[in-house]
Amino acid sequence: MKRLYLSETDKKWAGVCGGIAEYFAVxxxxxxxxxxxxxxxxxxxxxxxxxxxxxxxxxxxxxHQQREGI
Structure with a gap:
């Protein structure tokens, strides 16, 4: 199941936009x-x-997802 998370790898401030982008693959x-x-x-x-x-x-x-880069 796909879940929305704050981005740990692509963030400028808190990772909200990066997380949304990862979720929708944009x-x-x-x-x-x-x-x-x-x-x-x-x-x-x-x-x-x-x-x-x-x-x-x-x-x-x-x-575990942070370490694996998922």
Whole structure:
């Protein structure tokens, strides 16, 4: 079963966008650009609050997956 985790290998701040990109198998830069554009169009607060909530809700990967690079 496929699970969404914070990225440990492709993160700029907390790994939210990297984790979303890994989950959907897309380029993390594309996810970051979409997130920035949506944040700008929501006058900033919506995207920032959503990022903070995602950072708190999305779990870190289990230790065995971190070592294996899965």
């Amino acid at each position: 380029d993390p830069t594309l996810v970051r650009l979409i997130w920035v554009v949506l944040t700008i169009f929501s006058v900033g607060f919506g995207g920032i609050i959503a990022y903070l909530i995602a950072m708190a809700v999305i779990p870190k990967p289990p230790i």
